[in-house]
Amino acid sequence: MTEDCFEAVVPRAKEVTFRPFRIDDIDATEVVVETLFSGISKGTEIRRYLGLASELEWHDGLSVYLNSKSSNRWPIRNGYENVGRIVRCGSTVDPSLKGRLIWTPSNHSTHVVLKISDYEHGLIPAADDVGELENYTFVARTRIAMAGIHDAEILLGDVVGVVGFGAVGFLAAQLALLSGARKVYVLDTDPRPLQLASIIDVSAILVENKATAASIKETLGDILPDKIIECSGTSAGLNLAMRLVRSEGTIVTISTYSSPSANDLGVDLMGEWGRNRLTLKSSMSVNNRSHRRSPLWTRQRQEQVAIALIGQRDVIVHESMKRRYFFRELQTAYETLSKDGADSSALVVY
Structure with missing residues (x-):
C-alpha cells in the first residue's frame, strides 16, 4: 500500500511550498496517520515564517548561541498541532488502533508516520461533532x-x-x-x-x-x-x-x-x-526543555492532561480562534495572521 502525500515546507522567509512524498513500507512498530486538522500558532510559527527567529547557530553541548549564522535554518517544517486518524498499522501494532483518532505534535502534512509507542498517549476519544474534534488542535x-x-x-x-x-x-x-x-x-x-x-x-x-x-x-x-x-x-x-x-x-x-x-x-x-x-x-517547555517538576511531569503526562482538559471542557476554545483554511491555503493563512490586529490562531483543514 502506498500513500501519495504532501508536506508544507517554508524554504525561505515568507514562502510556502508543498513537497510531495510517498509512504511505502513502514516499520512493524509504526502507524500512518491521515491528517484531518492542524493548528496554526500566531506566535512562534508566524515568527519562523517571517524569518524573525534567531539566525544564530545553537550549540547543544554548551547551551548557547554562537556568533556564526546557522547553516541549517532553512527549510523549515512548521506546525506542532496535528489531529488525524490512524489509517495503517505496522505488523506488531494492535490492529484495533486502525481508525482511532490521535493528536500528535506533527508538522503541517497530509500524512504522518510515527512510532505508536511514543504517541499512544495522544489517542483521543471520538467527538460528538467536528467542532469538538477541532478543539484538540490546541493540545x-x-x-x-x-x-x-x-x-x-x-x-x-x-x-x-x-x-x-x-x-x-x-x-x-x-x-x-x-x-x-x-x-x-x-x-x-x-x-x-x-x-x-x-x-x-x-x-x-x-x-x-x-x-x-x-x-x-x-x-x-x-x-x-x-x-x-x-x-x-x-x-x-x-x-x-x-x-x-x-x-x-x-x-x-x-x-x-x-x-x-x-x-x-x-x-x-x-x-x-x-x-x-x-x-x-x-517557562520554555519546548526545544527539548523538561518541566521543572520532571520526571514527575513528563511531556507525555502534560499532553495527556491537556487532552483531558479539552475533552472534559474544563478549558474551552472559542470559535473565533479557529478561522479555517484549506491545506493549500497555508501561505494565505500565514500572510493573514502576520498582519497587525489579525486573529491569534487558525485551523488548517485537509
Whole structure:
C-alpha cells in the first residue's frame, strides 16, 4: 500500500511550498496517520515564517548561541498541532488502533508516520461533532500554558494577571482559575480579544497608548497581581508585567521573543525589577526543555492532561480562534495572521 502525500515546507522567509512524498513500507512498530486538522500558532510559527527567529547557530553541548549564522535554518517544517486518524498499522501494532483518532505534535502534512509507542498517549476519544474534534488542535498550546501556570506556583487565593490575550493567554487565564486564583486580570492592547474575557469570568484591561502601569495600579487598588503570566512575546508586554505585578511578585514568560526591532526599547531591568525584588521565570517547555517538576511531569503526562482538559471542557476554545483554511491555503493563512490586529490562531483543514 502506498500513500501519495504532501508536506508544507517554508524554504525561505515568507514562502510556502508543498513537497510531495510517498509512504511505502513502514516499520512493524509504526502507524500512518491521515491528517484531518492542524493548528496554526500566531506566535512562534508566524515568527519562523517571517524569518524573525534567531539566525544564530545553537550549540547543544554548551547551551548557547554562537556568533556564526546557522547553516541549517532553512527549510523549515512548521506546525506542532496535528489531529488525524490512524489509517495503517505496522505488523506488531494492535490492529484495533486502525481508525482511532490521535493528536500528535506533527508538522503541517497530509500524512504522518510515527512510532505508536511514543504517541499512544495522544489517542483521543471520538467527538460528538467536528467542532469538538477541532478543539484538540490546541493540545500543545494548552500544555504550554499549563507549564507556565505550574512555573508560577499559583496559590489558592492568588491574584493573577495575563498579559497578551491571544489563544495561549485565553488558555492560561482559564488554567489560572482552575489552579485556585481568586481573580484573574487579562490585558491586551487590542480590544477585540478582550471581548472574550466575560465568557471565562475574568476581568479585561485594555492597555491604551497613554495607559501606564501606575494608572492601571491606581484603578486596581489593593487587588494587585501576585503572579503575571506574560504571553505577548513583546518586550513592551514584559516591561508592563514587571511594573504591574505586586512587590516581590513573580512573572512567568511563556512566549518566544523575536530579535528586537528598530523601535523596540528592550527589557528595562533598571526600575521595578530590582527595587521590587521580582522573580522572573522563563517557562520554555519546548526545544527539548523538561518541566521543572520532571520526571514527575513528563511531556507525555502534560499532553495527556491537556487532552483531558479539552475533552472534559474544563478549558474551552472559542470559535473565533479557529478561522479555517484549506491545506493549500497555508501561505494565505500565514500572510493573514502576520498582519497587525489579525486573529491569534487558525485551523488548517485537509
